[in-house]
Amino acid sequence: MTQLAKLRFPTPPSRPGESVDFSHLLISDVGQLPVPKLDLSAEDSAPYAHGLIRVLDDNGKASGPWADYLKATGSVKMLRNGLRDMLKMRAIDQRLHIAQRQGKTSFYMQCTGEEAIGCGFARMLKKGDMNFPTYRQQSLLVGADYPLELLIGQVYSNSMDPLKGRQLPIMHSSREYGYFSVSGNLGTQYVQAVGWAMAAALMKDDGIAAGWIGDGATASNDFHGALLTASVYRPPVVLNVVNNQWAISSCTGFAGGSRKTTYAERALGYGIPAIRVDGNDYLAVLAASKWAIERTRKGLGPVLIEWLTYRVAAHSSSDDPSSYRSKDEAAAWPLGDPVERLKEHLISIDAWSDERHVQAEAQVLDEVRVVQKEVETHGTFVDPQPMSPVDILRDVYAEMPEHLLRQRKELES
């Protein structure tokens, strides 16, 4: 009898109540991958796409060629600031998550566990560069020193909201701070980033674009469109994949992630070099970002970075992950917590201490709390301040056409 084809269905590292198995993860040792030349080709990037760029080992010790590469420009102060950024990010997430629970906002999404990526990457960008973020890339705003009152105002949809309450909380937008308006549709903006980068090249400014996409959303069709157009025209774009193992309730296997292939490797077939980086290692983030951004700005073509990380929190304030994965997963995540790891490293080089850490945590929490309080005086979701309904009809077009003027009359009647 012939053997019949049988479909395969991917399985996650754990289901509720099960023990966690992350043994499928490809994790290289620290120091294994040298810093390649800036004009690394796709072919030669294969070890980088399959391996993992790391600086900090499991004990917080920095070593290897990427550590040296970073030292050449980085400083301890930079690392301390990075730690502060991440603490601030975490404080913001915590406060706004609680605010959502209190009904002060309709919705929130945390980036817990992924703070290093945006906080670090943003520090390597220049004014005029543009991120095309997803809803979970708020750490890019923190790393760009985006005014807290705007960030919080947006989440409260109040009169401080630069977007006039039009967008779902977390869907920020700021041209000035290099944060393209988040749409909420997955994948669509990855190829827009390519377009922006093409414009930068055509208009001969030296800006670059950075596309951002989640592991789950790499399944979306526009992921391909972005890789392909980047491969054809070679504009200055860094294509980031944040692989946090989950897409709401589906494990990364449903986006094709597996023991054998990494997301970074998907770029190789397009002739785009790719690197895979420990996204929970702030030093690795800084070093890899520096390398990728410099290469891109120099006109050496697009590059893809897969950031390996873990989504510690729920998908959003509407989600409860305990129904689809074990509560132990975050603790079992082999790459640890980015804040803890950087803290440990700084302590190990005598640039930080437990006391300073506690102090810094309290300080950023306070900072966030003060701004939050102030922003709340401008209204919250349970206690909104009236906005003009006519605002709905503004900015649909540059000028309000007649049919909208008629609707405006109706709206005001």
Next chain:
Amino acid sequence: MTQLAKLRFPTPPSRPGESVDFSHLLISDVGQLPVPKLDLSAEDSAPYAHGLIRVLDDNGKASGPWADYLKATGSVKMLRNGLRDMLKMRAIDQRLHIAQRQGKTSFYMQCTGEEAIGCGFARMLKKGDMNFPTYRQQSLLVGADYPLELLIGQVYSNSMDPLKGRQLPIMHSSREYGYFSVSGNLGTQYVQAVGWAMAAALMKDDGIAAGWIGDGATASNDFHGALLTASVYRPPVVLNVVNNQWAISSCTGFAGGSRKTTYAERALGYGIPAIRVDGNDYLAVLAASKWAIERTRKGLGPVLIEWLTYRVAAHSSSDDPSSYRSKDEAAAWPLGDPVERLKEHLISIDAWSDERHVQAEAQVLDEVRVVQKEVETHGTFVDPQPMSPVDILRDVYAEMPEHLLRQRKELES
């Protein structure tokens, strides 16, 4: 001063009047690649995705492991039939192309130079298997012995047309002969092939599906959707890429084809094994098809085949390639002509002769001409036979709903 990014624009092997440069093509020597085990993994398929499976050398001599593999099941008779199939295909294309020029049909598309692929692949399929072809895969019909009168009737949109003139000529459909209805929208049907294959597995029949896509259309978004879903569920599907170097006027470089990366290699990032095959070598086509189809039917998961070939004719009867490429390209194509190569091979093993060839050509041309004549008595484009206008409204739904009944009245009034 910093170096600024500059966009790259792919260039073709030639422009009108220029000399032709195909030196970028990766072409391995005959016999270099052994026949791998049926359960070849994506990783291990890398040499096959980058190399080229060939059986016939430039002098028509068959050799190497794939020749032996084929001999185990193939026969000289099979090859002679294959030659006849290709001659028939060419005769059909010639006759219908002329018919278009005579105004007997509105449109036609030839597959000149690509005949081996469909003629050979179809001979390895079983009843119940389903191709999801593009508009240039008519050779699959010839290889499946599809009745000529139906094929020609469709192109004439006359009363012999099984599709009642609804579809553009060449957009055939036949469940019985394993040829899924061609839509004309590029890419869309590649992922439908995956769905069909999933159904075959779920319903536990032993059929397989074969998706077909042109090199240009690999750029379309659904190419990614197909590779991804095939990689996730591993249904019995063979994903074929017909790389004929052109997409209307744009060279394969605009789909990301280049010296460095093959289309086959794009599958590797999805964990799908891939092979690259000389599509102008009928023996290589048979051997590779046999291997891929057997593997797939055995439930060993999807596989991608890139068929390296060249579009000798115009894109369609509406196209004139002399305005965008040198007239010498076809002659300069390093893999020659599939008919000539098989003929030469058969002659070299004393299984064929120039006389028999001339005879066979005349015979198939005659066969086609006779059927064509007969079909023309049922109407052509310049001399149509009236069809019922109401047919437009039939088959929009299984049953005609009331609004269509109302429109039918209007139509008949």
Next chain:
Amino acid sequence: MPSMTMIEAIRSAMDIMLERDKKTVIFGEDVGYFGGVFRCTAGLQEKYGQERVFDTPINESAIVGMAIGMAAHGMRPCVEMQFADYMFPAFDQISQEAARLRHRSNGDFTCPMVVRMPTGGGIFGGQTHSQSPEALFTHVAGLKVVQPSNPFDAKGLLISAMEDPDPVIFLEPKRLYNGPFGGDHSGKAIGWKHHPMGEAPAGYYKIPLGKANISRHGEDVTILAYGTMVHVAEAAVLASGIDAEIIDLRTLLPLDLKTIIASVVKTGRCVVLHEATRTSGFGAELIAEVQEACFYHLEAPVVRVTGWDAPYPHAQEWDYFPGPDRVQRALEQILEA
């Protein structure tokens, strides 16, 4: 009869069809193990196994594309778009492929497939979780388009859709999942338990596609509505005391024009409601048909109360939503005309 929420009714329909027809398969994003972000498929994978109910990659075009291949083969896929707003990547597969397969192959291949999707606003979802794209589907010949307004209809219509020989778009007004909603967004939740249409047989039954339901009989004006707007219409009628006839269309394509005409001929007045943006919304189609068929009976122009021609805003949701006040005003105006 058991009382069900709309979610339970939809789940029950799929459960029954999975049981009755081995060719039924259910899939979509988060639809398998987790049971869907709105829980419509909760428990079904556990009951029927992964081969019948499964998760998919986040690729709506591929979800529908796979479904087309399966349906053409002979299966009966019922797939979910997580939100109607996310069907756009699949609109090509739906409108150019699924809807055409029977016609272009002269019946050689067909596409019996259901595409379910939560539609409409009312949950502060902002512009990408609130849209009502029904008009787009009704412009596609070859599709059927359904939108229930209550659990009883939802279950019976979904079973009909899953047995239909043609592709059916099944729009689920997400604001009605857990209870009827007439526009009172003060926070008082009323569940389906307290609504007569929240009762539905536990077993198999069908509501035919293409048949509207007169959800309130009246003499003075006809209201054409579907989904959430049926309840808004009821609230407006209650508040105004106007003797309106409310027609719950249930199926938009094919449309039950007979029922509509009979009503408008009787009342001489017609108000059309939908949540979607106004211009080229399905209301336009309704008006075009009504004015043509009932011209000599109409005593006033047909008017529409709809969402504004703007993206659905997050914070100002209730200024956007065509609530009972706006409907009441329209009713009063049309009766004065």
Next chain:
Amino acid sequence: MPSMTMIEAIRSAMDIMLERDKKTVIFGEDVGYFGGVFRCTAGLQEKYGQERVFDTPINESAIVGMAIGMAAHGMRPCVEMQFADYMFPAFDQISQEAARLRHRSNGDFTCPMVVRMPTGGGIFGGQTHSQSPEALFTHVAGLKVVQPSNPFDAKGLLISAMEDPDPVIFLEPKRLYNGPFGGDHSGKAIGWKHHPMGEAPAGYYKIPLGKANISRHGEDVTILAYGTMVHVAEAAVLASGIDAEIIDLRTLLPLDLKTIIASVVKTGRCVVLHEATRTSGFGAELIAEVQEACFYHLEAPVVRVTGWDAPYPHAQEWDYFPGPDRVQRALEQILEA
């Protein structure tokens, strides 16, 4: 004034804008070296170089996606979909991204972009080279939708579109590319040389978006049409001798309702034409507005003459196409009513 085909007019508009504004870029499938399958961009790459006019991969979503990114940055992309039928993969980028960017970012990012596409039937293109998807675009708040019926308008409207601050969908009736076409498909080709609207200034000029053109003045009935159907209307009027007023809408969104109302108030009768499938076509929207605004002036129901609710068939193209006979019949019927 030079005489131009519609293709030449469109090319001239792009040529002028490439010359005037360095931020203009043109791209699409086969648009660069070859100059487009309909030759609309022929010679432009040679004149302005690859950085201004270039070919793209066959990926409509990516074409529009790239254009959005460029437009947001500050450039002015004008892209081509090879056929309107192939815009569906890009409909997500167009409707959910381009159309919304200004609104959702509160003006922080904008999207001044033009998406050109050949539309309509008449060239035996079958179901995938004949569609008229304008209604779908008009349902999307944030887009402008234009369709010229002659070279003079085409050039002036395209220049306006390319200077517009918002995304514009520019639909080119492919059957009119080389000459006016009133439905006589006997093979007698009449070029634009012999039509007054085939004359257009060689240089820069604009036709404003949102303004209709009364292409024939008349007293007895108003015909609303755009693109090819303007010429069909003219043929029907000529054949019937009916004194109809023909309004060539030129821009569908925003609509020039004032001009329409003035005409219908005058004539009391209205016929709406389009080639697209009937249900939920743009005709429905026109009827909804006309009956609301002109109710007390209408002496008969507004009727529509449209394509049938079926895929555009290849061989029976002329049974599908709403030709002058059908229009004439509708005119006669409405005058009898």
